[in-house]
Amino acid sequence: MTVSTRMSRFFLKTLREAPAEAELASHQLLLRAGLVMPLAAGLYCFTPLGWRAMRNVEELVREEMNRAGAQELRLPALQPLELWDTSGRSEIFGGALYRLTDRRDRNFVLAPTHEEAVSALAASQVQSYRDLPVTLYQFQQKFRDEPRPRGGLIRLREFCMKDAYSFDPDWETLDESYQAMFDAYARIFARADVPALPVEADSGAIGGKDSQEFIYLNDNGEDEVLICPACGYAANAEKATFRAEPPVDAEPAPVERVDTPGVATIASLAAFLGVEERQTVKAVFYSVDGEPVFVAIRGDLEVNETKLRNLLKAVELEPMDDGAVARAGLVAGSASPVGLDGMRVVADPSATEAANLVGGANERDAHLLNLNHGRDWTADIVDDIALAEGGHGCPNCEGRLEVRSGMELGHVFKLGTSYAEALDVRYLDGEGERHHAVMGCYGIGIDRLLAAVLEANHDEDGIVWPRTLAPFDVHVVVLGGDKPEVAQALSELEATLEAAGLEALVDDRDESPGAKFKDADLLGMPVRLTVSPRALGRGGIELRERTSGESDIVPLDEVAGRIRAGAV
RNA sequence: CGGGGUGUAGCUCAGCCAGGUAGAGUGCUUCGUUCGGGACGAAGAGGUCCCCGGUUCAAAUCCGGGCACCCCGACCA
Structure with missing residues (x-):
């Protein structure tokens, strides 16, 4: 059994303008x-x-x-911290976990x-x-x-x-x-x-x-996804793989030291030496649960920190700050995996499979030519830690990722x-x-x-609820409610809707027609019914669809049937 | 946590630069008129000008500190 809701008594205020804080x-x-x-x-x-x-x-x-x-x-929202210590996730969640104590100082979390x-x-x-x-x-x-x-x-x-x-x-x-x-x-x-x-x-x-x-x-989403328009591949940026540009083919040549004054980025290195970025190896340093980690990846690629975190099963992972880099004996801008001691080295296959890469010499303004993994340096772990970006090749087809x-x-x-x-x-x-x-x-x-x-269901006038989710099935606008014929028709209409199991929001407020119509559009119920002397004079109730904006005069005894027919 | 922005009536904002009676529109209350796309007139109610401190005869306004909210980034099982 349903009862229609009278707007004159309903706890609701609409706003003519959106509050300044809202952007979406x-x-x-x-x-x-x-x-x-x-x-x-x-x-x-x-x-x-x-x-x-x-x-x-x-x-x-x-x-x-x-x-x-x-x-x-149903599970409780309030839970003993101990449960989270057991799973190890009190640490993993860290600051995001709401913690509290009870009156006996026992520790709890809000799950x-x-x-x-x-x-x-x-x-x-x-x-x-x-x-x-x-x-x-x-x-x-x-x-x-x-x-x-x-x-x-x-x-x-x-x-x-x-x-x-x-x-x-x-x-x-x-x-x-x-x-x-x-x-x-x-x-x-x-x-x-x-x-x-x-x-x-x-x-x-x-x-x-x-x-x-x-x-x-x-x-307005917060997540980045990479999709291939050609084959439909779709992956979160944290997870996405891709087909990297192939390495430049070459026979291993002897290591050679070159002076590179003022060169401290991959772009400037490639430009200075007249080589492509994919012919260099980039060094990135992370502090992983307090331990320094040296990450090597081909110069044209970036590190995917999520992949790296998973690979190392790290809880905390952040780029090393300048002080830590210096203390580790690394030269930012010219760091090298060659001759590195006392530090884990993680490499992306892009850096280990290519021959004769240019890398740092671990001294300012100098780099080494023709570095080859296995001969000049060796990574402790080699695995995919590369970040997929727009324009990269799709891993499944010849397409390009977007x-x-x-x-x-x-x-x-x-x-x-x-x-x-x-x-x-x-x-x-x-x-x-x-x-x-x-x-x-x-x-x-x-x-x-x-x-x-x-986000997906609105127009310039307001919400356009999908039928399954609308707070009410119909929005009834009453005009001239003080006229006996309108009051009579409204009461019959409400009985009809009730009998049909349709929930109605009835705008019986003492407002001008314009204000009521504007609110009806804003609130966005799928069907708007107008009970008014004019509509009654034309033989019934005006029925208007929110989606199409189309309206029609419908005899009272056909209203419920029409609404139902429109329903799924 | 870093960067930027904003805090004045329920909402949208002006006033601040250049210190001196706190404003507009909208919303709300009452009365009358109106009654099919945010009507009109009249009368009213409504403010800790975010908070604390300082300067000053006097602070919404100037200075210092804090807080809150929004946006960007970092972060986000």
Whole structure:
């Protein structure tokens, strides 16, 4: 049973102008339409109208989770710090983790995510392979002490996430659980009218295998993705690989020292010697968990710090400051992996596979010609640590990569056994042998999805809600409400809508017609019904579609049917 | 955490340079008129000029310190 909501009594204020703080379209609309009110940086109050929208987004996600066979549960947001020490993530999360103590000085955290808690729960429940596979999910507030919340609901310090976790007996069945979630995500974003592109993503230092993000390509996004228009390859910049320019072919020649006065960058070195940047080797220095690391990569490429961090399983990784560089005996601008002592050397294959590269001599204003890996220097670790950039070759075809920005709306991730090991999620197989469960995790930021829905569904007049997410099915504008025939028609209309299960927002305020129409456009319900002497004189109610702007006079007894016909 | 910007009525902003009664539009209240795309008139309510300190006879305004918010960057399972 539904009851229409009277705007004269509804807790809602719209704004004629957007507050100055808002830049993104979604942020402006959220404030102008009165869906949210900022309380502090990264923290928002949802008004009754905004909360209806949030609940609809949540319900859409819930339907698809249930359809995919996941089971809803609820885990606490407040958790003992000990749990996070057990998994090792109190350190990994660092400053982003909200910490607090209780009255007995015991340490707690406000959970930024729930792998630990769900694993602890699974550990207590899962015993046999008969208990698997299982996928559990919840809607829960997450707390992250973000250094810079931004963009309205785009990056928050407290937000609602739908987080799901799958537990499988092995990697093969995990593939199925993962695919079920992937498919559910595709349906969710399609139904929410937000175009989301699945891209390969970084799986982080915690281990794990496949990981994909659903990215809404948008100029205001925070994430960079590389896509190949030719074959459709798409990957987060943190993860992307590429086809580098081939090295210049040459037979190894003897090392030769040259004076290079004033040369301290790859560009100036290449220009000075008249060679290409890909014929040089670049040195970059990092402080990795307190230890200096020398990174060598071909001169035309940049280091991907995420790849490097994962490779070294580093918690803290930052470029070395000038003082640390000097203390390590390195000469910035002319550093060399040749004769380097007491320091780990990590190299990208681009630097080890090319012959006769130009590199630093470890003294100011001098470089060495014809450096060859294996002969003149040797890296401790050789692996892909190169950053893919726009214009690079696609790894899968002959195309060229393009850089686009986008918002991460969802993330699906094959975690593996790391949490199962840390928190002891084990089961007995058919032969009586004990194994760790293989996990996957799957997240969607509900608030951010709501923001993306607004980014993707608005025009110059305001919001254009997708039918599935609109806070109300219809927006009824009442004109001349003091006239008996209008009051009579309105009351019949409300009864009709109620009987049809349609939720209505009824603008019965004492406002001018223009003001009501403007608000109806701003609030963006899919259908606007106008009850007025004029429309009644023409034989019914005016029905106007928000999407097309087309309107029609419809007899009262056909209104519900018309609206339904337009619905999915 | 680095760089930039902004803080004056619910909202958008002016006033600050050059110290002296705190303003406009919009919104809100009341009355009347109006009634199909943010109507008109009249009367009203509404401010810790972000905070603390200093200079001065006098500070929204000048000086010092802090805080908050926004944007860019760093960071972001």
